[in-house]
Amino acid sequence: MSSKNKINLDGLVSTKGNSNFTSDMxxxxxxxxxxxxxxxxxxxxxxxxxxxxxxxxxxxxxxxxKLNELLVLVFDQYEKNNK
Structure with missing residues (x-):
């Protein structure tokens, strides 16, 4: 059938808590x-x-x-003007 070599992919899948780290990670x-x-x-x-x-x-x-940036700028200015 196929003459391709099968690649071992076992090291790509890990069970939670059983992962292995490599030195280059x-x-x-x-x-x-x-x-x-x-x-x-x-x-x-x-x-x-x-x-x-x-x-x-x-x-x-x-x-x-961004909306949150504008809100912070406006509030900071309001706070500065009302101290």
């Missing part, structure tokens, strides 16, 4: 991006009018900002 280290993920993963949910939502999203898009 890079290790995971805690870096700045992982710390930022921990800081920036809290949801903030509230309702606003559809007009405000549209204006907020349009302003953020026209100034190349």
């Amino acid at each position: 890079p290790t995971r280290s805690i870096n700045q991006s992982e710390n930022n993920e921990e800081k920036n993963n809290m949801p903030l949910n509230f309702r606003v009018s559809s007009d405000f939502r549209r204006r907020f999203r349009m302003f953020a898009a026209s100034h190349d900002l």
Whole structure:
């Protein structure tokens, strides 16, 4: 039938808790991006009018900002003005 050699793929599958590490496998280290993920993963949910939502999203898009970036900038400025 086929003259191809079969490839042994047994080392590619691991059972949970029984994984084997190789010497050339890079290790995971805690870096700045992982710390930022921990800081920036809290949801903030509230309702606003559809007009405000549209204006907020349009302003953020026209100034190349993410919605959460705009919210932080606005709140920081509000806090600064009302101390």
